[in-house]
Amino acid sequence: xxxxxxxxxxxxxxxxxxxxxxxxxxxxxxxxxxxxxxxxxxxxxxxxxxxxxxxxxxxxxxxxxxxxxxxxxxxxxxxxxxxxxxxxxxxxxxxxxxxxxxxxxxxxxxxxxxxxxxxxxxxxxxxxxxxxxxxxxxxxxxxxxxxxxxxxxxxxxxxxxxxxxxxxxxxxxxxxxxxxxxxxxxxxxxxxxxxxxxxxxxxxxx
Amino acid sequence: xxxxxxxxxxxxxxxxxxxxxxxxxxxxxxxxxxxxxxxxxxxxxxxxxxxxxxxxxxxxxxxxxxxxxxxxxxxxxxxxxxxxxxxxxxxxxxxxxxxxxxxxxxxxxxxxxxxxxxxxxxxxxxxxxxxxxxxxxxxxxxxxxxxxxxxxxxxxxxxxxxxxxxxxxxxxxxxxxxxxxxxxxxxxxxxxxxxxxxxxxxxxxxxxxxxxxxxxxxxxxxxxxxxxxxxxxx
Numbered sequence: 001x002x003x004x005x006x007x008x009x010x011x012x013x014x015x016x017x018x019x020x021x022x023x024x025x026x027x028x029x030x031x032x033x034x035x036x037x038x039x040x041x042x043x044x045x046x047x048x049x050x051x052x053x054x055x056x057x058x059x060x061x062x063x064x065x066x067x068x069x070x071x072x073x074x075x076x077x078x079x080x081x082x083x084x085x086x087x088x089x090x091x092x093x094x095x096x097x098x099x100x101x102x103x104x105x106x107x108x109x110x111x112x113x114x115x116x117x118x119x120x121x122x123x124x125x126x127x128x129x130x131x132x133x134x135x136x137x138x139x140x141x142x143x144x145x146x147x148x149x150x151x152x153x154x155x156x157x158x159x160x161x162x163x164x165x166x167x168x169x170x171x172x173x174x175x176x177x178x179x180x181x182x183x184x185x186x187x188x189x190x191x192x193x194x195x196x197x198x199x200x201x202x203x204x205x206x
Numbered sequence: 207x208x209x210x211x212x213x214x215x216x217x218x219x220x221x222x223x224x225x226x227x228x229x230x231x232x233x234x235x236x237x238x239x240x241x242x243x244x245x246x247x248x249x250x251x252x253x254x255x256x257x258x259x260x261x262x263x264x265x266x267x268x269x270x271x272x273x274x275x276x277x278x279x280x281x282x283x284x285x286x287x288x289x290x291x292x293x294x295x296x297x298x299x300x301x302x303x304x305x306x307x308x309x310x311x312x313x314x315x316x317x318x319x320x321x322x323x324x325x326x327x328x329x330x331x332x333x334x335x336x337x338x339x340x341x342x343x344x345x346x347x348x349x350x351x352x353x354x355x356x357x358x359x360x361x362x363x364x365x366x367x368x369x370x371x372x373x374x375x376x377x378x379x380x381x382x383x384x385x386x387x388x389x390x391x392x393x394x395x396x397x398x399x400x401x402x403x404x405x406x407x408x409x410x411x412x413x414x415x416x417x418x419x420x421x422x423x424x425x426x427x428x429x430x431x432x433x434x435x436x437x438x439x440x
Contacts, residue, residue: 004434008425009305009342010350023347025307034347036305036428040331040354051432052234053345054252082252082314113312132345187430 004190006051007033013046021047022140037134038188049186055133055163057115059106063122064128064161065067067100077102080133080163085115094121101128101167103159125160126169129180133164139180145193150179175203211371212254218369219355219419224336224427226343234344236401238336240391241369242326247336249344252314265308267315270299272333289335294330294378298337301384301393305338307347316346329368331382334394336350343431352393354384355416357409359401370415374377379405380428387421390414419426 007013015030023035024046033039037050043191057063065077065085074088087104096102105119131139139160140147150158155168170176182199185193210216220241229235232248242436255261272294276285287295302318320333331354338352357366360375373380379401384394407435 006432006434008346008351008428010386012388025349027349028223034349034351035345036342036432049347052343053347054233054311082255082311134345188434 003051003137004188005039006036006040007048008009008036008189009034012068013039013041013048019045021045023048023050049137050134053134055079057106058162059083059109061162062103062105062161063163063164064123064167065102065104065163067096067098067102070096072096077104079161080130080165080171083113087117087120091117091124094122096122101126103161103167123167124169126167127176129163129166129168129171129177131180131184132167135184135187136160136164138183138192140144140191142177146160146183146196149193149196149200150176153204154179175200178203210365210369212369214367216363217366217415219416219436220239220369220380221408222423224339224423226339226427228313231395232344232429234340234342234346236343238332238339240335242266242324242329242366243329244323245320245336246323247318247320247333249337249338249340250317250319251309252298252316252346254312255315255432256300263312265374266306266311266313268299268303268306268318270309270320270321271300271336272298272322272330274325274329274435278322278325281439293335296392296426297394298330298334301334301352302337302341304391304393305350305352305386306341306350307349310347316341326389327373327374328382330333330354330396331384335420335424339427342404342416342428350386352384353387353404353417353421353424354394355420356380356382356415357413357416358399359409363406363411366412379407379409381413383410383417385414385417387417387424390394391400409434 011033013031025034033048035050037048042046063079065079067075069076077085101123103121104117108116108117154170154176159167182198224241226235229248234249235415236247238245252266276283318337320337322329334354354405358368358381359379360372381397386393
């Protein structure tokens, strides 16, 4: 609705002193936006939800990664971030082929920036939808409403990684891809869940 | 005030047309038409840098490449990057580094390519304007947006956004200014020709008026890509 406001880099958000959220910076006691995104300005904290951008790992995030290379003591994983990460062979009891899709949870980020994982699951061969990590909150929806909608209409399993990759093995992969890109393309608009439901109803009858 | 060859006023810019997100494989991209200049700018990365010894553990390295297509000028230009290409790439890269928060991506490189498809004076400012928009489109954290414009003097008149014909005048002064908006910090300043102090002050103040106009167009193009209201469709 009209209460959504898009800010661009360098745009003045407020000259009051508030807690700095994500994607804002302080200069001369004024708060500016550092990315293009949706402004979320509450009484004590101000932040900007970006509309695009790379994934920055956070502790506790569940991510989907693809094995890119194998080295002597582990695997190099690609996960839609600005750097690749490393998974030791001792942490899994199975050999991985290059191209295997795995789900991992980031346990800890060490001081030098490398990642430690727990909850490692090897996913069966299926499709991976690649998008930007900033679209993930809309793909899940409030109280997982969007995710439940996908599961209801598409069938099969869907695993959404916080890094912007979605693993899915639904029956109708073309419809799934269309639905995902519909959400991604209109992620800055309101009332998205109802529109996606309409989209499914329209395409179901055909 | 006499009119110019193409009928513009002295402080009038050529028509600018901006479109974002034209290259699907890039993280961010921008297509820009500025009079007879045409630029496509793309951003790839941040990604790990190879060879490793080029990396900087405190910030990302910016690899800006300004290149002219062989068919962009009337006489075929060799695609081998010359002295001019390399110099413009270097100084424009420094200008972009002041806008992008490179300290957030240590040990990486951000590739920014600006390809000139068609040229008619002022391509470096067009390329830099497009490149900074492509960086915003890629979602890179930035302090502001880089806005560039060329100003100068030809035949005794002070002009903004000179064309090729005006640049070839006898007393021509051609200045490229890039400004970080909205802070209004100069990040790039290059000049050809001879000028005295009074004239220089006029040229600089004209440049700041010019970047204001370009900045408005940049803002409009950015907001156009993400409409908040409107129908939801594929």
